Amino acid sequence: xxxxxxxxxxxxIKGGASAFGSLYDYYQPRIYRFVLIKVGRREEAEDLTHxxxxxxxxxxxxxxxxxxxxxxxxxxxxxxxxxxxxxxRKNETSLEKIDPNxxxxxxxxxxxxxxxxxxxxxGVAIQKLKPEYQDVVIMRFVEDMPAKEVATILNKSEGAIKxxxxxxxxxxxxxxxx
Amino acid sequence: xxxxxxxxxxxxxxxxxxxxxxxxxxxxxTSRSAPLNTLNIWRIILNNFETGAALAxxxxxxxxxxxxxxxxxxFSPLQISGLDQASLxxxxxxIDIQIQLTDLTYNEPLSLKLSESTQPTQGEIGTxxxxxxxxxxxxxxxxxxxxxxxxxxxxxxxxxxxxE
Numbered sequence: 319x320x321x322x323x324x325x326x327x328x329x330x331i332k333g334g335a336s337a338f339g340s341l342y343d344y345y346q347p348r349i350y351r352f353v354l355i356k357v358g359r360r361e362e363a364e365d366l367t368h369x370x371x372x373x374x375x376x377x378x379x380x381x382x383x384x385x386x387x388x389x390x391x392x393x394x395x396x397x398x399x400x401x402x403x404x405x406x407r408k409n410e411t412s413l414e415k416i417d418p419n420x421x422x423x424x425x426x427x428x429x430x431x432x433x434x435x436x437x438x439x440x441g442v443a444i445q446k447l448k449p450e451y452q453d454v455v456i457m458r459f460v461e462d463m464p465a466k467e468v469a470t471i472l473n474k475s476e477g478a479i480k481x482x483x484x485x486x487x488x489x490x491x492x493x494x495x496x
Numbered sequence: 497x498x499x500x501x502x503x504x505x506x507x508x509x510x511x512x513x514x515x516x517x518x519x520x521x522x523x524x525x526t527s528r529s530a531p532l533n534t535l536n537i538w539r540i541i542l543n544n545f546e547t548g549a550a551l552a553x554x555x556x557x558x559x560x561x562x563x564x565x566x567x568x569x570x571f572s573p574l575q576i577s578g579l580d581q582a583s584l585x586x587x588x589x590x591i592d593i594q595i596q597l598t599d600l601t602y603n604e605p606l607s608l609k610l611s612e613s614t615q616p617t618q619g620e621i622g623t624x625x626x627x628x629x630x631x632x633x634x635x636x637x638x639x640x641x642x643x644x645x646x647x648x649x650x651x652x653x654x655x656x657x658x659x660e
Binding site: 338 | 499500519
């Protein structure tokens with residue numbers, strides 16, 4: 319959680335662009351990762367991330383902190399945005415034309431070719447999981463978020479999250495044959 | 497492949513800096529008022545509609561209570577049929593009469609039938625032998641048969657005869 323987050327949110331609700339900018343700087347990378355791992359395409363992930371933050375900015379007045387972290391609200395917007403994206407995509411393109419084995423790992427200097435291929439392979443495997451398993455894998459193992467926070471974001475119990483993460487990893491290993 | 501390790505590596509994914517900067521500037525430059533105004537109009541309309549509907553319903557309820565509305569009176573079956581006690585009684589009596597009349601029409605042929613059915617029986621027992629007797633009388637020239645004579649005797653006479 320960002321230091322002074324509550325104060326930033328209050329200022330952003332009142333229209334403080336700089337306060338919202340600070341929230342953007344802190345949460346944008348993880349929202350982008352979340353979207354990218356789920357959709358697999360960099361351009362689409364950028365478009366969707368932009369839409370998520372635009373929606374957040376335009377609707378921040380409706381945000382009410384009822385014990386949930388601000389990130390849970392952002393993740394909720396992102397999840398809805400992704401659902402809309404897949405719905406629109408389904409209407410536009412036939413399912414045969416969608417390549418399910420597509421995940422482009424962004425060019426990261428510290429990774430060699432082998433690592434990049436490995437990341438791409440895992441990315442493709444994650445996309446084959448159920449959406450809720452994807453969410454758990456990304457939040458728990460990529461973002462290292464505590465189970466309690468994930469439970470709050472996904473509106474489930476902590477026990478359910480632990481069970482889901484076990485099943486998700488098992489499923490992922492099965493897909494990857496590891 | 498160590499799956500968990502590879503998953504951790506995914507955390508190094510970062511958005512392009514150029515995109516991040518451009519997106520941030522575009523979002524913060526976006527006026528929140530335009531879409532919110534459209535949203536607000538609908539929200540105001542909805543709120544007004546809700547308030548109006550609530551007030552109208554409350555008013556209607558008060559009007560009905562003040563006007564002596566009674567659910568029982570309104571939904572009473574007596575009111576629906578539009579009948580009073582006297583008309584109900586009259587109707588009940590009319591139904592009874594009809595029943596009696598039907599009984600009468602039913603009993604009349606029955607009594608007739610009964611009388612018809614009893615007459616031949618009497619004839620068989622009483623009149624037919626009588627007619628036979630009469631026939632025999634006519635045949636024998638008026639001599640009464642012992643059966644006829646015994647049948648015509650009273651019990652006392654019969655006892656007297658036996659005593660003799």
